Amino acid sequence: MKNGRPVLYPTYVMLMEASKLVLYGTQLHASDYVTSGVPCIMPQDIIDGKISTGKIAYISEENANRLSNFRLAQNDIIYPRRGDITKHALITSRENGWLCGTGCLRIRLNTSSILPQYLYYYLTLPHVKEWISQNSVGATMPHLNTSLVGQISVSYPTYDEQHTIASILGSLDDKIELNRRTNETLEAMARALFRDWFVDFGPTRAKMAGEAPYLAPELWELFPGRLDNEGKPEGWKIGELHELGPVRS
Structure with missing residues (x-):
């Protein structure tokens, strides 16, 4: 080299x-x-x-x-x-x-x-x-x-070979970028879903307001129809992680 x-x-x-x-x-x-x-x-x-x-x-x-x-x-x-x-x-x-x-x-x-694209990858x-x-x-x-x-x-190499190399690597980069954006979108959706279900208690509040279901029936049925005196869905409990099972380091 x-x-x-x-x-x-x-x-x-x-x-x-x-x-x-x-x-x-x-x-x-x-x-x-x-x-x-x-x-x-x-x-x-x-x-x-x-x-x-x-x-x-x-x-x-x-x-x-x-x-x-x-x-x-x-x-x-x-x-x-x-x-x-x-x-x-x-x-x-x-x-x-x-x-x-x-x-x-x-x-x-x-x-x-x-080719500039070839030089970039080189x-x-x-x-x-x-x-x-x-x-x-x-x-x-x-x-x-x-x-x-x-x-x-x-x-x-030859200009044609450079073009082929740059095209293949460019396509791979495009796919990687698409996957990255898709993952970001999915992560944002997951965060929004978690907040709606377990922070804002959206499904329960929607039921209390008489709104139409916005989840699949089997999921909709999992959420109580009202909040308790502590402001959480009726029947839900607040606990610590160790109560569910052993926590190991």
């Missing part, structure tokens, strides 16, 4: 030869950020290979136009300059035109020989991430610079 390049394909190129690498320093002040406008991607917004908008910052369109050189384009790849320097994200059509914020490094390919290889970690500078907190990233050697 040389400069993060596992022996995969005979053809390879150093990133400094295949892309334009740009570091972004502090260009904005706290007063420049607004509640809505053009999103400005910071290192903390790079999560699991994607851009998270949960806590993303915004600047005005006027400021964004002033900093047009900081605009990102679809298929750019960005890294954080400090901290977890092996994580990165591929800019999609959604983030096209957003700003590359303080503390990020941008990779923009200038060759048609390498940079996730353990060998590459290990090389980046081992060669990063900084005693207390590792950080990246264009010189280091430019030395990464990218081994690549």
Whole structure:
């Protein structure tokens, strides 16, 4: 392996030869950020290979136009300059035109020989991430610079093979993301159901109000028709877990 390049394909190129690498320093002040406008991607917004908008910052369109050189384009790849320097994200059509914020490094390919999606997945290889970690500078907190990233050697097959590889891995990522969202939805539904049944006592209150059943008949019958003097469903008890059986550590 040389400069993060596992022996995969005979053809390879150093990133400094295949892309334009740009570091972004502090260009904005706290007063420049607004509640809505053009999103400005910071290192903390790079999560699991994607851009998270949960806590993303915004600047005005006027400021964004002033900093047009900081605009990102679809298929750019960005890294954080400090901290977890092996994580990165591929800019999609959604983030096209957003700003590359303080503390990020941008990779923009200038060759048609390498597919951006292939490069994104190549940079996730353990060998590459290990090389980046081992060669990063900084005693207390590792950080990246264009010189280091430019030395990464990218081994690549034909363009058609790159497309096939990226398509397969992209489909797997899509399925993983779909499963993650499905799990989040199911967890939210389970929490809401638990709260309705065992905190708010929704079915019992619905019966008391004469409302139509909203559960399957066999479940609906499990809930009493009124609350007791303590405000819980009649016949239900409040106890401690050990009363139900032995608790072992």
